[in-house]
Structures are given as structure tokens and as C-alpha cells.
Amino acid sequence: MHWLKILTPLLTASFLTAATPLAQAQNSGDAILLEMQKAFRKRDQATLTQLLPQAAGHPLEPWAAYWELKNRLETAAPDEVLAFMARYAGTYQEDRMRNDWLLQLGKLRDWGTFAQVYPQFRMRDDRSVTCYALLVDSLQGRGAPDMGRQVRDLWLAQKDADDGCTLAAAQAYAQKQLTDADVWRRARVAAEANRQKAVRDAVAIVAPDAADQVAQVFASPAKYLSGQSKARGRERKELALLALIRMAAGDPDAAATQIEGGWGAQLAGEERNWAWAVAGKQAALKLSPMAVGYFAKVRRDQDLNDDLLGWKARAALRAGDWKTVRRAIDAMGPERTDATWSYWKAKAMLADRPNAEERAEARQLLEDTAGTGSFYEQLALEEIGQRVTVPPAPAPLTREEKAAARANPGLVRGLYAIQIGLRSEGVREWNYTTNLHQGGGMGDRELLAAADLACERQVWDRCINTSERTKTFADWSQRYPMPYHDTVLAKSRAIGLDPAYVYGLIRQESRFIMDARSGVGASGLMQVMPATARWTARKIGMTGFTPDMINDRDTNITIGTSYLKLALDDFEGSMALAAAGYNAGPGRPRSWRNGPVLDAAIWAENVPFTETRDYVKKVLSNTTNYAALITGQPQSLKSRLGTVGPRPANDPETMKDLP
Known part of the structure; x- marks a missing residue:
């Protein structure tokens, strides 16, 4: 109740209004939190210790206390950790500290304390901690019969070496619950x-001398x-x-x-x-x-x-060998049920002179896959003769449902953190709250109300991602919002660009976060790189352009839409190629298109970069849904795909000079 008392006045505070700028401290307390985050990232313990008392009573005090203790966790006394978790019981920070401490206890091989602490761990989202827990059960004679399978699956899911799963794998191997084949596969x-380290760790288990x-x-x-x-x-x-x-x-x-x-x-x-x-x-x-x-x-x-x-x-697929497509999918394990492979298996069956029974099986696969939520769901929907339409809206939220979301301490803390510039922290707290609300995760109506709160505050990424988790209905006003509607439509239509395509791309690029920054330096709603922005400004005759202008919303949309239109024209109107070019640079899809003329869905599935392959499919799927919203008419993903093949010999490239 302590934190509810602190947070209640904030529900009507000005920092939660749409007019409040992001990443800007509203008072000295906010400034203290921002300084402490910087100190935490620099591992500056002196500053953290000095500033912690000044964060007392602030709505985000749990973060301040977490940073200060986490930074010195290796030397902290157990009583300090337990006191922290008692003081901030029920918060994200309490459970994250428990996660960090469990990792520390595992590295110290303090299995007795680990066994006492682990049952209270709520998130259960850290593979290494889970591996330690399986190991402790085994050491204490409580090992599950399928411990080896659990360890193997966790271990194989990790790219990098870690202490917990490597140690658990060694124990499972010693107990003959992991085979030589399991370890060599890792x-x-x-x-x-x-x-290399992960390889060496695995080899050391099965063949130490090698x-x-x-x-x-x-x-x-x-x-x-x-x-x-x-x-x-x-x-x-x-x-x-x-x-x-x-x-x-x-x-x-x-x-x-x-x-x-x-x-x-x-x-x-x-x-x-x-x-x-x-x-x-x-x-x-x-x-x-x-x-x-x-x-x-x-x-x-x-x-x-x-x-x-x-x-x-x-x-x-690229070779048109449908028999092999089907055999490969049939040999898969868990991946076989993914919409990607369900769709392509059905297509393979239909392409291979099916009998009546096989046609019925393929039709059932398509019906089971069909929907509007993703690329292959939409393609399956069209294969059974339907188009993408806007689903019915759920029943409006009641006043009580909205009030419950606005009174939820974790949601309010998450929004506050995002609002003052602690986006990573705010997102994690928000996700924790929606995933573990009252111990079991929010129900659909609670998720709808949480998404509504995020939409109202224009925190669009939490609005979209939270709404996407509802299972019994889909509110497209939340899942496919259209911020900056007039600007996006005007800029798009002025240059002959489908606004649904622009919205589909922005949704994937930035989730409408205006101050978004990528790891490679892209900025704003449309995630434009500085060199690309300068090049595009010259191409469209924008005079007086300077790099800082890309952070202005209207300029970002102008540059981004213009660049997308230039890419679309350069790729003869192919939305799939232009989206790939927007994500990976135009040079790569120029080479990726060489080879046979392919259905664009097959081409997209063969894009070599995992990120770009996923990006192209999501942008095109988003575009189809936005078109249904904007026009109010049924829409076709297939009509936006077409085919992809080599550039016509007499068609000059127009983007060769892009830096």
C-alpha cells in the first residue's frame, strides 16, 4: 500500500499528458533518477550511493535502490538483498533483484541459499537461472525424470556460453541424462x-582431452x-x-x-x-x-x-521442388506447426497432384492457419478464398476497467519511467506488470484496458504490443494506430505513395516512437540514417537541410516517405524489394533479386538476413491491415506481392549514388 499512496496523485499529474515531452525531467527528482541511471551504466558506485537518499519518496525510487544495490551485488551481504526484496515486495525491481542474486548464488555454488530463494522467483524468464534450478534439484535428489531434456532444450536455445546451463549439462551428462549426441549437437x-567458447565448453564435457x-x-x-x-x-x-x-x-x-x-x-x-x-x-x-x-x-x-x-x-521453394519442401517440413520437430511451414506444406501438397484426401488435409491446414495477424496467416486466408477485413471491435471498456488500469502501480511506474526518458526500464516494468499481474498474467479485458492507457498517453509501442496479446478479440484501433494521420496521408499522397505502406513501415521501424534511435544511428519515426537523409534531401530539392532536422517529426516523415518512394520506383514498384532496401540498403536486394523469377512470398522467405526477412513480411502484412482500416474495403496481400526477378536489362538503377 506504501507505493499505491505515492502513485495515486500521479494519475492526474501533468507528466502523463500527451503534451509532456519525452526524455525530459519534470522536476529535480526526475533529474536525480536520470543521473543515477547514467551512473549505473558507468558502474559509478560513489555517485549511486551519494544520490540514493535524494530519490527517497520518488515514484521510481525502486529503480534507484535497485541500481545502487545491483552495482555492488557481488559484495553485498545477504541481509541487504533480503531487506531490499522485503521493502519493494511485489515490484518488478524486487523480482529482478532476485533474478540477479540467483545468478550470483549459482556462480558461488551456494546451492542451499539458492534453493531457499528460487521458489519466490516469479518471472522464471532467465535460462541460466532455470538451469541452475534443475541442477540444484538434481544435486538434492529431486531431479525430474526429464531433467536431461529440459537442460538440453535450454542449452541449445542459447547462442553464447553461460555458467548455469553448461554446469547443468555436465551434471546431466554425468548422470547419463544427456547423451554424447546431445552434447555434440550443442x-x-x-x-x-x-x-568458440560455447563449443569448447561442450567439447570439454564429452571429450575433455580434445x-x-x-x-x-x-x-x-x-x-x-x-x-x-x-x-x-x-x-x-x-x-x-x-x-x-x-x-x-x-x-x-x-x-x-x-x-x-x-x-x-x-x-x-x-x-x-x-x-x-x-x-x-x-x-x-x-x-x-x-x-x-x-x-x-x-x-x-x-x-x-x-x-x-x-x-x-x-x-x-526457390528451386520449385515441392516434393522436397514437403519432406523437409514433415521431418521438422516443433517448428512444423509454425504458420510459415503450415502454409508452405499446404502449398506443397496442392502443387503435387493431390488426391481428394490430400486436398482436404491441405485445406484444413490453410483453414487452421488463416487469419489477419501475420504474413502467412493472411496468405492462408486468401488461399481459402477470403480477404483481409477489419475485425469487429470488442465491447467498450467500462469506467471500472479503465480505472483499474490507471490505478495499477506497475503500469503507472512504467509510463512514468518512459515519460522521463527511462524507456528501457519503463518497458520492462510495463511488460512485467502485464505478464505477471496477480500471479497469472492479465486477462484479455485487462490487457485491453492497459493498452488503452498506453494509447491515451501516446506510448504507442506499449499500446500495440499489449493489445496484440489479447486472444479472444482484436482491437485494431490499438494494434494499428495512425498517429500523425493528416501529415502521413498528405505527405504520402503528394508523392503518389500508398499511405497504408507508409504506416506499415513506420509501425515496424519505430512503433511510432518519435525519439527512437537505432544502434546504427537511424532516427525518428521512419528510422532514417543521417547519410540517407542528406542524399534524399538533395534528391528532392530540400534546401538548407541539416542532420539535426531529421529529429523534427514533419521533416522525418518527408525524408522517410520520399526515400521510400525513390526505392519503390527504383525497384519497379515492388513493395517487397523496396521494404528490403529500406531495411538493408538498396544494394543488397539488387543482388538478392538475381536468379529465377519467383513469387514474392518465396523470394521474401529466402532473404538471407533474418532481420530483413522478418521485416519484409511484417511490413507487407501491416500494410494490408492498414489498407483495410483506411479504405474500409477487403484487402489482398497477394496483390501487393507480385513476383521478384532480375532487373530488366534496359532499366537503369537510380540509387547507385546513395552513400
Whole structure:
């Protein structure tokens, strides 16, 4: 109740109004919090200790106290940690501190204290902590029968090495709950991700005497292979396979030559299948026609993981080999049920002269996948003869539902933090509150009310992301908001650009956060890079442009829409290519389009960059939904896709001079 008393007056305070600028301290207390965040990031303990008393009574005091204690957690007494968690019981900061302390206790091997603290941990979202907990259960004789499977799944999901899962994996292996195959698979996946320490940690579990050879494998795969003329025993074969994986990452054709040249015969069947699949994946990432041939040498798809099978399916899609598409998807594990592969399996079945039973199965797959929420849901919807339309709005929120959201301390703290410039902290507190409200997560009506609060405060990313979690209805006014409506429509239509396309792109780029900054320097609603902004300003004749102008809302929209239109024209009106160019720069999709003429959905699924592949699909899906909202008419995603192929020989490129 202490924090409810503090927060209640803030519900009507001016800092929550739309007119309040973001990232600006409204009073000295806010300034103290901003200074403490800076000190925390610099690990400046003296400043944190000095400023903490001045944060007393501030609505975000839990953050101030968290930063001060977290920064010295390694030397803090247990009583201090327990006192912190008691004082801020029920808050995000309490549970985050518990998470941090559990990691510390795990590293210290203080299993007794860990076992006492862990049951109160509510988030349960840290894989390393979960691995420590599984290990503690095992050490204390409470290990679950499926401990090995749980550890394996957590371990394989991590790219980087960590203490918790590595330690738990070693214990599970010692207890014969993890097999040699499990551990070597971890090493293979880590090798492909270029994580040398993770590979070494895995090899040290299954073959301690061979762990030192991992450095040689990474330093020069070719040299390592040439020094291993004959592979005897599983250890040496697996190390050779790791070398082939690293070689394929740089040159899949060179790896294929090594496999053909003798290593394939020395590897076991499962190892050889994996080697060919990695060569196939890396060739597919280069859009090489050799990918299909390399994958064809895999004799047993069940030996592969879902990632390799996904790339086998993509390469087969690009080649028009529907039989292989279907076989690869059928061999998948959990990924098989994803909308992506449900859709392509149905398409593969329909493309392969299906009988009545297979047609019915394909139709059922499409019906089960169809919807308006994502790219493949929309494509499946069209395959069964429907178009995207705006769903019915949910029942209006009651006064009581709105009041409950506005009185929720976690939501108010989250908005306050975002409002004064502590966006990362505010987002985490908001997400925690909506995920763990009263111990079980918010229901749909509570999520709707929380999203309504965020929309009202124009915190659009929380508005959208919270609304997207409702399961029994979809409020598109929240999920697809249209801030700056008049400006976006006027700027778009003035240059002949579909405003739905602009909104679809902004929603994906920045979630309408005006002060958004990317890690590479892009700014504003449309996330424009400084060099791109200068180039575009020259192209459209904008005089007097300076880089700081990109942070002005109207200028950002003008530059962003103009650049998007230039990209769209340069790619002959292809929304898929222009979106890829906007995300990855126009040079990359110029090369990605070379090859056969493809359905744009197949082309998009084969984009080599994971971020850009996801981006293109989301922008086009967003665009279709925004078009339904703007026009009030049923919309087609397929009509916006078309085909993608090489540039016509007589069509000059207009963006070659882009820096």
C-alpha cells in the first residue's frame, strides 16, 4: 500500500499528458533518477550511493535502490538483498533483484541459499537461472525424470556460453541424462553461430582431452582438416565436422569439396548428413544454385535440426521442388506447426497432384492457419478464398476497467519511467506488470484496458504490443494506430505513395516512437540514417537541410516517405524489394533479386538476413491491415506481392549514388 499512496496523485499529474515531452525531467527528482541511471551504466558506485537518499519518496525510487544495490551485488551481504526484496515486495525491481542474486548464488555454488530463494522467483524468464534450478534439484535428489531434456532444450536455445546451463549439462551428462549426441549437437550449433567458447565448453564435457583442439578448428579449419588424415573414433570425427561447419560458414563450396574429397567417407552417416546440410544452408544463404544439390546429398532428414530443415525447405521453394519442401517440413520437430511451414506444406501438397484426401488435409491446414495477424496467416486466408477485413471491435471498456488500469502501480511506474526518458526500464516494468499481474498474467479485458492507457498517453509501442496479446478479440484501433494521420496521408499522397505502406513501415521501424534511435544511428519515426537523409534531401530539392532536422517529426516523415518512394520506383514498384532496401540498403536486394523469377512470398522467405526477412513480411502484412482500416474495403496481400526477378536489362538503377 506504501507505493499505491505515492502513485495515486500521479494519475492526474501533468507528466502523463500527451503534451509532456519525452526524455525530459519534470522536476529535480526526475533529474536525480536520470543521473543515477547514467551512473549505473558507468558502474559509478560513489555517485549511486551519494544520490540514493535524494530519490527517497520518488515514484521510481525502486529503480534507484535497485541500481545502487545491483552495482555492488557481488559484495553485498545477504541481509541487504533480503531487506531490499522485503521493502519493494511485489515490484518488478524486487523480482529482478532476485533474478540477479540467483545468478550470483549459482556462480558461488551456494546451492542451499539458492534453493531457499528460487521458489519466490516469479518471472522464471532467465535460462541460466532455470538451469541452475534443475541442477540444484538434481544435486538434492529431486531431479525430474526429464531433467536431461529440459537442460538440453535450454542449452541449445542459447547462442553464447553461460555458467548455469553448461554446469547443468555436465551434471546431466554425468548422470547419463544427456547423451554424447546431445552434447555434440550443442557444439555443432555453437560452431555454426561462431561461438568458440560455447563449443569448447561442450567439447570439454564429452571429450575433455580434445577441448584444446577447438581453438585450432576455429583458427584454420582447412589446416586442421589437413592435419587429420584419418579420423578415428567419434571425437576426431566430430571435431572434423566442426571444422567443416566453420569452413562452410565462409565458403560452402570449399566445405563440399572436402566432404566429397574423402571426409564424407570417414564420417558416420548422421555426421555426413549434418555436414552436407550445413553446406546447403550456407549456400542457400548466398542464394547459390548449389544449395539444392548439397541438400540432396542428405540421406536422412531426421538427422537434422529444424533450422537446417528450414533452409532445406527454403532452397527447395526457390528451386520449385515441392516434393522436397514437403519432406523437409514433415521431418521438422516443433517448428512444423509454425504458420510459415503450415502454409508452405499446404502449398506443397496442392502443387503435387493431390488426391481428394490430400486436398482436404491441405485445406484444413490453410483453414487452421488463416487469419489477419501475420504474413502467412493472411496468405492462408486468401488461399481459402477470403480477404483481409477489419475485425469487429470488442465491447467498450467500462469506467471500472479503465480505472483499474490507471490505478495499477506497475503500469503507472512504467509510463512514468518512459515519460522521463527511462524507456528501457519503463518497458520492462510495463511488460512485467502485464505478464505477471496477480500471479497469472492479465486477462484479455485487462490487457485491453492497459493498452488503452498506453494509447491515451501516446506510448504507442506499449499500446500495440499489449493489445496484440489479447486472444479472444482484436482491437485494431490499438494494434494499428495512425498517429500523425493528416501529415502521413498528405505527405504520402503528394508523392503518389500508398499511405497504408507508409504506416506499415513506420509501425515496424519505430512503433511510432518519435525519439527512437537505432544502434546504427537511424532516427525518428521512419528510422532514417543521417547519410540517407542528406542524399534524399538533395534528391528532392530540400534546401538548407541539416542532420539535426531529421529529429523534427514533419521533416522525418518527408525524408522517410520520399526515400521510400525513390526505392519503390527504383525497384519497379515492388513493395517487397523496396521494404528490403529500406531495411538493408538498396544494394543488397539488387543482388538478392538475381536468379529465377519467383513469387514474392518465396523470394521474401529466402532473404538471407533474418532481420530483413522478418521485416519484409511484417511490413507487407501491416500494410494490408492498414489498407483495410483506411479504405474500409477487403484487402489482398497477394496483390501487393507480385513476383521478384532480375532487373530488366534496359532499366537503369537510380540509387547507385546513395552513400
